[in-house]
Amino acid sequence: MRLPTPLKLCTFALAISxxxxxxxxxxxxxxxxxxxxxxxxxxxxxxxxxxLDLNCNVDDETAAEIVAASSDGMTLVYTDSPNQSIxxxxxxxxxxxxxxxxxxxxxxxxxxxxxxxxxxxxxxTSADFINASGKLAVINxxxxxxxxxxxxxxxxxxxxxxxxxxxxxxxxxxxxxESVTDGALPQAPAGYLMIVDIQGExxxxxxxxxxxxxxxxxxxGDPEPEYVDINSNNIAAVTLQENNHIVLVNLVDGKIVxxxxxGSVELDKIDVKEETPAxxxxxxxxxxxxxxxxxxxxxxNELFAxxxxxxxxxxxxxxxxxxxxxxxxxxxxxxxxxxxxxxGHYPDDRSKNKGNEPENxxxxxxxxxxxxxxxxxxxxxxxxxxxxxxSQPVLKQVLPxxxxxxxxxxxxxxNLLVAASEVDxxxxxxxxxxxxxxxxxxAATYPTISANDxxxxxxxxxxxxxxxxxxxxxxxxxxxxxxxxxxxxxxxLDLASQPAKLSVAAKISDTNQVLAKVAVxxxxxxxxxxxxxxxxxxxxxxxxxxxxxxxTVNLDPEGIAVASDGGFWIASEGSxxxxxxxxxxxSANLLLNTNANGVIQQVIPLPAExxxxxxxxxxxxxxxxxxxxxxxxxxxxxxxxxxRIGIYDTISKTWSFVFYPLDAVASQNGGWxxxxxxxxxxxxxxxxxERDNQGGPDAAIKRLYRIDTxxxxxxxxxxxxxxxxxxxDLKATGSPVMEKIEGLAILANKKVLIVNDNDGVKDNNGxxxxxxxGTILP
Numbered sequence: 001m002r003l004p005t006p007l008k009l010c011t012f013a014l015a016i017s018x019x020x021x022x023x024x025x026x027x028x029x030x031x032x033x034x035x036x037x038x039x040x041x042x043x044x045x046x047x048x049x050x051x052l053d054l055n056c057n058v059d060d061e062t063a064a065e066i067v068a069a070s071s072d073g074m075t076l077v078y079t080d081s082p083n084q085s086i087x088x089x090x091x092x093x094x095x096x097x098x099x100x101x102x103x104x105x106x107x108x109x110x111x112x113x114x115x116x117x118x119x120x121x122x123x124x125t126s127a128d129f130i131n132a133s134g135k136l137a138v139i140n141x142x143x144x145x146x147x148x149x150x151x152x153x154x155x156x157x158x159x160x161x162x163x164x165x166x167x168x169x170x171x172x173x174x175x176x177x178e179s180v181t182d183g184a185l186p187q188a189p190a191g192y193l194m195i196v197d198i199q200g201e202x203x204x205x206x207x208x209x210x211x212x213x214x215x216x217x218x219x220x221g222d223p224e225p226e227y228v229d230i231n232s233n234n235i236a237a238v239t240l241q242e243n244n245h246i247v248l249v250n251l252v253d254g255k256i257v258x259x260x261x262x263g264s265v266e267l268d269k270i271d272v273k274e275e276t277p278a279x280x281x282x283x284x285x286x287x288x289x290x291x292x293x294x295x296x297x298x299x300x301n302e303l304f305a306x307x308x309x310x311x312x313x314x315x316x317x318x319x320x321x322x323x324x325x326x327x328x329x330x331x332x333x334x335x336x337x338x339x340x341x342x343x344g345h346y347p348d349d350r351s352k353n354k355g356n357e358p359e360n361x362x363x364x365x366x367x368x369x370x371x372x373x374x375x376x377x378x379x380x381x382x383x384x385x386x387x388x389x390x391s392q393p394v395l396k397q398v399l400p401x402x403x404x405x406x407x408x409x410x411x412x413x414x415n416l417l418v419a420a421s422e423v424d425x426x427x428x429x430x431x432x433x434x435x436x437x438x439x440x441x442x443a444a445t446y447p448t449i450s451a452n453d454x455x456x457x458x459x460x461x462x463x464x465x466x467x468x469x470x471x472x473x474x475x476x477x478x479x480x481x482x483x484x485x486x487x488x489x490x491x492x493l494d495l496a497s498q499p500a501k502l503s504v505a506a507k508i509s510d511t512n513q514v515l516a517k518v519a520v521x522x523x524x525x526x527x528x529x530x531x532x533x534x535x536x537x538x539x540x541x542x543x544x545x546x547x548x549x550x551x552t553v554n555l556d557p558e559g560i561a562v563a564s565d566g567g568f569w570i571a572s573e574g575s576x577x578x579x580x581x582x583x584x585x586x587s588a589n590l591l592l593n594t595n596a597n598g599v600i601q602q603v604i605p606l607p608a609e610x611x612x613x614x615x616x617x618x619x620x621x622x623x624x625x626x627x628x629x630x631x632x633x634x635x636x637x638x639x640x641x642x643x644r645i646g647i648y649d650t651i652s653k654t655w656s657f658v659f660y661p662l663d664a665v666a667s668q669n670g671g672w673x674x675x676x677x678x679x680x681x682x683x684x685x686x687x688x689x690e691r692d693n694q695g696g697p698d699a700a701i702k703r704l705y706r707i708d709t710x711x712x713x714x715x716x717x718x719x720x721x722x723x724x725x726x727x728x729d730l731k732a733t734g735s736p737v738m739e740k741i742e743g744l745a746i747l748a749n750k751k752v753l754i755v756n757d758n759d760g761v762k763d764n765n766g767x768x769x770x771x772x773x774g775t776i777l778p
Contacts, residue, residue, distance in 0.1 A: 042734035056697035064420035079109035122156030171225035186222030216243035260326030280461035290314030295360030315354035342459035364410030402433035468743035483556035484760035506598025559622035571622035613638035621677035666700035677744035695739035
C-alpha cells in the first residue's frame with residue numbers, strides 16, 4: 001500500500017497495521033505493500049448521545065444521519081435532525097473517537113459536505129409541506145462557528161461538492177406529505193437543483209437554480225430530487241426518487257445533459273410475506289418493481305451506481321450501475337437479499353415492503369483498489385464491493401453497522417470508512433452510532449457465522465440464536481432459534497470454517513404427538529375431549545399456534561444441550577405472567593427431549609404449583625449431568641429473592657430446585673439482572689451466563705460465573721465464583737455492547753464460546769457475534 005503523501009500522521013497503531021517497525025516519514029509514505037489480504041474491519045463505534053452526556057445517561061433522542069470529514073480527515077461532522085444541530089467528532093485516534101461539540105442550527109440539518117475548512121450544511125426551515133424553505137449554512141470547521149448562509153428557496157435534502165472544489169450542488173426536494181392521497185404525486189411545490197459557485201470567500205458565493213420540471217414521465221411537474229453526486233467533469237448526477245428518474249446536469253453552465261427513467265426490475269427467490277411469528281422464505285417474486293433510487297455515486301466519469309431503496313411504489317432491494325446514456329450495465333438482483341439472509345441480518349418484518357432497503361452508496365479508491373459501498377438501512381449493514389471493473393462489482397465483504405445506516409463516507413487518506421446510523425431509542429436498547437472501520441492487513445472479523453445453502457441453492461435463513469451446545473469434537477456446536485421464528489430449528493455450526501458455517505441439523509417436530517398430548521391438557525374443553533386424535537387437537541386454536549400442519553412446532557427454545565442418549569434437551573420458555581392482563585399466559589415452560597433428528601420424545605412440564613405463579617421470564621439455559629437435567633430460570637418468580645435452577649431427575653422423574661444469587665443491578669439505566677445459558681463443567685459444576693437487560697453505554701453486567709451443586713440441598717442458595725467479565729470481550733468487537741448474551745458452550749479442548757441473540761433484526765442492529773474466549777477456565 002502506498003500511503004498518501006498529504007497525510008503527515010503516524011501513530012504506533014498505524015505502524016503496526018502497516019507491518020512497519022516504527023514511524024518514519026521517509027519510509028512510510030513510500031512503502032508499497034501487497035493489499036490482496038486487506039479488509040475493512042470495525043475499530044470503533046461512537047455513540048451520538050455522548051455529545052449530550054459523556055456516559056450517554058440521557059433519554060433524549062439523537063441521530064447521526066449524514067457525515068463528512070475535514071480535509072485532514074481528523075474531524076467528522078454529522079447532521080443530527082432530532083436536535084436540529086450538527087455534531088463534531090475527533091478521530092485523531094480513530095479507534096478512540098471523542099465528542100468534540102455540537103452547533104445548533106436554526107432548522108433541521110439534512111446533509112453536510114466539506115470544502116477545505118468550510119462545512120456546507122443543508123438546513124430545512126420549512127413551516128410545512130406547502131411553505132417550503134431552507135438554506136445552505138456555512139460553518140468554520142475549526143472554530144465551529146456559523147459564518148453565514150445562502151437562501152435555497154426550498155427544502156434541501158442532499159449536498160455535494162465537486163472534486164475540484166468549484167461547485168456545490170444541492171438537491172432541493174420539497175418533499176411530499178405522505179398523509180395526503182396516500183403520499184402519491186404530484187404535490188406542490190416542485191423540487192429543483194441549486195448550484196452554488198464556491199470559489200473564493202463564502203461572502204462571494206452565488207447560487208443558481210436548475211429547473212427539473214417536465215422531464216420525468218412520472219409526475220414530471222413535481223420533481224423531488226433526493227440525492228446528488230459530482231464527477232471530475234463537474235457533471236452532477238441527481239436522483240428523483242419518487243419520480244423514478246435520474247438527471248445529469250453540467251454544473252458549469254447549469255444545463256441538463258441528459259435524463260432518463262431509472263426503470264424497473266424483476267425479482268425472484270425473495271421473501272414477500274410477513275408472518276407472525278416470522279418465517280423467512282425465498283419462494284416469492286415481484287414484477288416490474290420501480291427502482292426509485294436514493295443515494296448515488298460516481299464510479300468513473302462514465303459510470304455511476306444507485307442505491308435502489310424505493311419509496312411509495314418501488315424498491316428493487318439492490319443497487320444498479322448505469323452508464324451516462326442511461327443504460328443498465330449491472331443490477332444486483334436478489335443478491336443483497338440473499339446475503340443478508342446468509343448472515344442472519346434479514347429483516348423479515350420488511351418483507352412486504354422493501355426488504356433490506358439499500359439506502360446510500362459511496363465509492364472510493366484505497367491504494368489501487370476501487371470500492372463501492374452500499375448502506376443497507378434495514379439489514380443494518382454496509383456491503384463492500386470490489387469495483388476495479390466498475391461494470392461488474394464483486395462482493396468483497398459485509399460490515400455490521402448500527403441500526404439504520406444512512407450516511408457512508410470513505411476517507412482513503414487515512415484508510416478509514418465511516419457509517420452513520422440514525423436510529424436512536426434507549427428504551428429499545430438502541431443508540432445512534434457512527435461506526436468507524438479501518439482498511440487493514442487483517443482477515444475480515446465479520447460475519448462470525450455464515451449460512452450454507454439449502455437443497456434448492458438458496459441461503460439457509462437464521463437469526464435470534466438463543467442457546468449453544470458443544471458436540472464431542474472441537475469443531476461442532478449446536479444452536480437454536482427462539483420464538484421470534486416459527487418452525488423452530490436446531491442449527492449445526494462448523495467451527496472449522498471461518499466464519500463458522502451454519503446448517504440445519506433438524507427441525508423440532510412433534511411427529512409422535514408427544515407435545516400435543518401434554519399441551520392438550522392446558523387448552524379449552526373441546527380439545528380435552530376423550531378423542532385426542534390429530535383432528536381434535538387441531539380443533540384447538542391454541543394447538544394450531546403451537547404445532548403446525550407438518551408437525552413442526554412454534555415454541556420459544558432458549559436453551560439446548562446435547563443429551564446423553566444422542567439427542568437434545570431443549571428448554572422452551574413459557575409466554576406470559578399469571579394474573580397480568582398485559583402479558584397473559586399463552587404457553588408454559590417446558591423441558592423437551594428430542595432425538596438426533598429433532599423429533600420430540602419427552603415433554604416435561606413444571607410442577608403445577610410453579611405453573612400457578614409463572615412469570616414471563618422463565619426457562620433459559622439447559623444442561624445435563626449424571627442423569628439430571630439442569631434448567632436456569634431467567635428471573636425470580638413469586639416474590640422470591642433469586643431465580644431458580646430447576647433440577648430434573650431423569651430416573652425418578654421428579655423436580656427439585658435451588659436458587660442462584662444474582663448480582664445487584666448496576667446499570668445507570670436501571671433495568672434488571674437475570675440468567676441466560678448454562679453448561680456443565682462436570683463433577684456437578686456449571687458455567688453460567690449472568691447479564692443485565694441493557695446494551696451499549698448502559699450495559700454493566702455481562703459475566704460468566706461458576707457454580708457448584710455438590711452438597712447443596714433443595715431450596716438452598718448456591719455460591720458462585722466469577723470466571724470472566726465479558727464487557728471487555730464485547731467492547732473489543734468495536735460494537736456497542738450487545739444486550740443478549742444467550743449462548744454458552746465449552747468445547748472438548750476447554751475453549752469457551754459465547755453468542756448473542758440478535759432478536760431477528762427487530763429493534764436490533766442484527767449483529768451476531770460468536771466469540772471464542774479461549775481456555776479461560778482455571
